[in-house]
Amino acid sequence: MVLDTKWKLGIAGAASGVLACVLALLGNPRNMAFCIACFIRDTAGALKFHSAAPVQYARPEIAGLILGAFIIAIATKEYKATAGSSPMIRFVLGMCIMIGALAFLGCPLRMVIRMAAGDWNAYVALAGFVCGIATGVFALKRGFSLGRAYVAHKATGYVLPVIALAIFLGLFIPGLYVFSESGPGSMHAPIMVSLVVGLLVGAIAQKSRMCFAGSIRDVILLKNFDLISVIAGLFAVLLVFNIATGRFTPGFTVPGTISHPEHLWNFLGMYTVGIAATLAGGCPLRQLILAAQGSADAGVTVLGMFVGSALCHNFGLAASGTAMNAETQELTLGAVPANGKIAVIVCIVVCLIIAFTQKREEV
């Protein structure tokens, strides 16, 4: 099946939206569905790379996404192992993506999910995300490149899918992982449902080239609206679902939505994600899919995100969400800690240095 028209791509996005709704209905945290940043972070926690008690669970969705994309890439002859395009810079970009995402509290996918649920903070973040992508596009026009990847041994690309499968199977070994007893990490759909949804979305994302950064980049750079049709389909389905089920709660400070109303840091957090993802050639979801279809470089970006998520919680960089105290009914606004603000600024500086020092002519 070739997803070559805006309609087909829109339907692919809508199908992913339906699957996101299934996860929300069956227990995943509200407005999270299968947020890549959150779920890599939860997985890092379950594997004891960080010890933030509310966010520890080896999310089967991540394994499913990788394996679904891997299987369909092999089946449709789109698997090709490549490596060698500035892997360590991609590692750093992966860390920047995660630090920015956890300052906002979500990856670009979750940003769209939050937008569809009436979370105005996500619209502020969208503005930052678009500006970050525009900065990346400006760098691309000035000749930015991370250099060429080369064809590698086939097995190079098998490593991440095998690790993903192993992490998934570890869920069935009692006591191997740490699981949250409360908080977002404790909320999850049944394991096999999460896996199957991950497999399906992974396959859809691989065939549709779904990419949240790429969609906006293509509009700015190439006036091409193909990829944004996928996002539009996803957004439309989620919006209808949220309104129909009473989950559309507009506001900046809705408790329990795992969001915070610090506008500047929502903006800058997603600005960081926008620029880093554009430089790395795709959003967090796309990095997983690229890695699954054989790109060892994208695999390194995924490792960067994994390590970045652990850093966020080990060094107090991640934002907190607005919450309501059940006893006193007092509203505690979510916020980005000082360490997180400093980290976001450092990441932006690092991304700008990468953006304007790596040239295509030099590779």
Added chain:
Amino acid sequence: MKEVDARGLSCPEPLMMTDEAIKEGAGEFTVLVTEPFQRTNVEKFARSKGKTFTSGEKDGYYTVTVHA
């Protein structure tokens, strides 16, 4: 015939290079890419610019020859 060597480059560089070649009025040219999805992307891009093309494989890489 001009050759646009986009092998191993990340998105959207192959498309930018194809766009440049079209804008330069390079006539018929061949784009070389490494990954299957990049080949599809270049084909779609050429089609969106009203170009016809012929795709093939050479030495383990993919070629998309965009006609003038």
